[in-house]
Amino acid sequence: MAQLTILCYPDARLHTVAKPVHAVDTRIRSLIADMLETMYEAKGIGLAATQVNVHERLVLVDVSEERNEPMVLINPQITWASAEKQVGEEGCLSVPGIYDGVERSLAIKVQALDGEGRLREIAAEGLLAVCIQHEMDHLMGKVFVEYLSPLKRNRIKTKMLKVQRDEARGNTTT
Ligand code: NI
Numbered sequence: 001m002a003q004l005t006i007l008c009y010p011d012a013r014l015h016t017v018a019k020p021v022h023a024v025d026t027r028i029r030s031l032i033a034d035m036l037e038t039m040y041e042a043k044g045i046g047l048a049a050t051q052v053n054v055h056e057r058l059v060l061v062d063v064s065e066e067r068n069e070p071m072v073l074i075n076p077q078i079t080w081a082s083a084e085k086q087v088g089e090e091g092c093l094s095v096p097g098i099y100d101g102v103e104r105s106l107a108i109k110v111q112a113l114d115g116e117g118r119l120r121e122i123a124a125e126g127l128l129a130v131c132i133q134h135e136m137d138h139l140m141g142k143v144f145v146e147y148l149s150p151l152k153r154n155r156i157k158t159k160m161l162k163v164q165r166d167e168a169r170g171n172t173t174t
Helices: 026-041 126-139 150-173
Strands: 046-048 058-061 071-081 085-090 100-105 107-113 119-125
Touching: 026 046, 026 058, 046 126, 058 126, 071 119, 071 126, 085 126, 100 126, 107 126, 119 126
Parallel strands: none
Antiparallel strands: 046 058, 058 071, 071 107, 085 100, 107 119
16 A cells, blocks of 8 residues: 555646546555555545546545544445535645535435445435535535635635645755
8 A cells, every 4th residue: 555645725636527437446446545545644534536636536435433434435426415405614635724614415315336346325414425525526626615705715725825835945945
């Protein structure tokens, strides 16, 4: 297994629309293992392939307390979403340190292949539903800050670019 580099907003590659996974083969299983390691190391509850610069429809989520219930969703499709919505605070490994409210469906049903290539239907609500919707947005090239006002988004963009510049400087002097 290997840890992968997570793309940081406003990296343009985060806006790539992912293509379907053609086969759940050795390459995909190895990618899943690397993405799991990356997600747990970064203490995230979800990670989309887009975030590690692989533009295929694959996301991982784990909202369990113990961090030992990874869920793999390959070629996920939302088959039902509740009309009832709720605003919850979200964050993203690609936008470190930024949290803001996003409105999402309270409950969803999703069809997806699991890590063994078996078709599953998952009924999700609460945090799991939020997390799956957030990760599936990544596959469409959408980062959660795009739900915020242009003013807020621009502030975040400026802040992220400054952090990245400072980090780059730090790396060259140490
Ligand atoms: Ni995210």
